[in-house]
Amino acid sequence: MKLTGVELRRIRMPLVAPFRTSFGTENDRDVLLIRVVAEQAEGWGECVAMSDPLYSSEYVDAAADVLTRFLVPALTALPRLDATAVAPALAKFKGHRMAKAALETAILDAELREQGRTLARELGAVHERVPCGVSVGIMDSIPELLDAVDGYLAEGYLRIKLKIQPGWDVEPVRAVRERFGDDVLLQVDANTAYTVGDARHLARLDPFGLLLIEQPLDEEDILGHAHLAKTVRTPICLDESIVSARAAADAIKLGACEIVNIKPGRVGGYLEAKRIHDVCAANGVPVWAGGMLETGLGRAANVALAALPGFTLPGDTSASGRYYRTDITEPFVLDDGHLSVPTGPGIGVAPLPDRLAEVTTASQWLTL
């Protein structure tokens, strides 16, 4: 495939409600999109980095800079450009996995569109729709939390995930169990807010029959998670720690996790995400699709990934309306607790031009 140009586009999308986690509160998303233009087709990629380096070391301005100065120029030197050539060509640049993922996805989208093939088929999807869970932020009060959970269950979400942090953990979980019963699929996500010294406190979550406790400790504390697993009976799931297939293999071998949350942006793209899926499947480790408040572009690709056979737990592939009043693509709408896997070529969706124009804050054309 011959690239003729790359567009970096920044958009600002207000969230329908503030989203609070252990690392901060988000009121709107400043998103970097990449559009690659090739001779026969164009492709889109969404960078999942936040405005500030609070989830990981990446942030949007840094992603735009590293793409402009290093990643996109490195591709122009390639004799043959297709999606499988991107990661090897960018490997010499350390880190910046979210920036690399967005670029690889845009090229993969263009390549698949040119060939008339779907991302789902490329990745090995086996389902036509996927079961969806929802991530519920930290709230100001227990009643407010219960109202939010009530609303999501009424919308049909098949699994509830509660953000937790020290001081907001056992009580919210107990309240949800008391109000909605033991059959609701329930899990928690600490976003690294605890230390291994909190093991006995976290074990107080064991009586509530949670599916998992997500990323309780620092992303680099693999041995801490393995130690925690000896005290806490609830399965440990890792998110921030799993940045590659190798990291997944190491964490599993060290007994640091029994479940993995796969996010293509965090791991450098959908091709590495599939490799992580395969490593986990080979080790009998269930996986589920995590979310980074993506627009319909990233959401479409995540739903395709979530249709692979090893994705046996509902993911954070929520409907567009969970985060945005109006998405930049046709909205993803929950149907009986599921989202349908896109059937069009590539990621199967594209931004609606008028909607994209409304939210665009900047556009930069990189000639090659």
Ligand SMILES: CC(=O)N[C@@H](Cc1ccc2ccccc2c1)C(=O)O
């Ligand atoms: C759905 C969910 O809980 N996602 C992340 C946390 C998260 C929270 C807030 C975010 C704001 C902007 C961009 C990414 C973000 C990711 C997680 O699983 O850990």
Ligand SMILES: [Mg+2]
């Ligand atoms: Mg998480």
